[in-house]
Amino acid sequence: MHTLGLRPTSQQYLVHSAEQLCGLTLAEVAQTLQVNVPKNLRRNKGWIGQLLELALGASAGSKPEQDFPELGVELKTIPVNDQGKPLETTFVSVAPLTGISGLRWQDSNVRNKLSCVLWIPIIGERHVPPGERVIGPPLLWHPSSEEERLLQQDWEEIMELISLGHIQSITARHGQVLQLRPKAANSKALTEAIGAKGQPILTLPRGFYLKTNFTGTLLAKHFML
């Protein structure tokens, strides 16, 4: 606990810090950092992620880069039940809807963000007050070749539909492990995209999300070792 908030200088140090947090309630961490604990997350959906960023010394702000650029690590909290099963999908990044011709998987935001992720399971069902939820064992993850193959396959299929002007027909049912869903302040938010005839249209901003079966499997592999 004495290292709370310090910037990690290596992946090893970062993981060590995360391991020190394992078993603590969010209320305990919040108190140490002098952060107020909300009664629920309805108006504080990003509270847990921001608390862990602060606790582990991640760079704050809204910069479009990894949480630990010098370490090449992305930090993600993931709500799970007491058996380690994810309770929600995991947001990865906003999907580019224009200027995407020639964009390859290798250069995509999704691939870059998921190349190395420090997963922090947060144990507690939706009805459990945030402060009572418990930090689980961290996992520094790199996608296996099979996992990356699945991600690339879904990404390429979805991006092709977008580039062909079919974004209006894409639902969250597309993709095995990665899905495209709205990512906006509300249904009135609009952004430019490609229409069916190649013309510019306005549509809801979308984001890529990891489906729970995918994150559930990757966490399970870790916990079974």
Added chain:
DNA sequence: CAATGATCATAC
């Protein structure tokens, strides 16, 4: 009751 579509707070 899980999954999809919609939404909340904040910084710039």
Added chain:
DNA sequence: GTATGATCATTG
């Protein structure tokens, strides 16, 4: 509006 952090709430 975009990008950060995600979960809510309605639907099937």
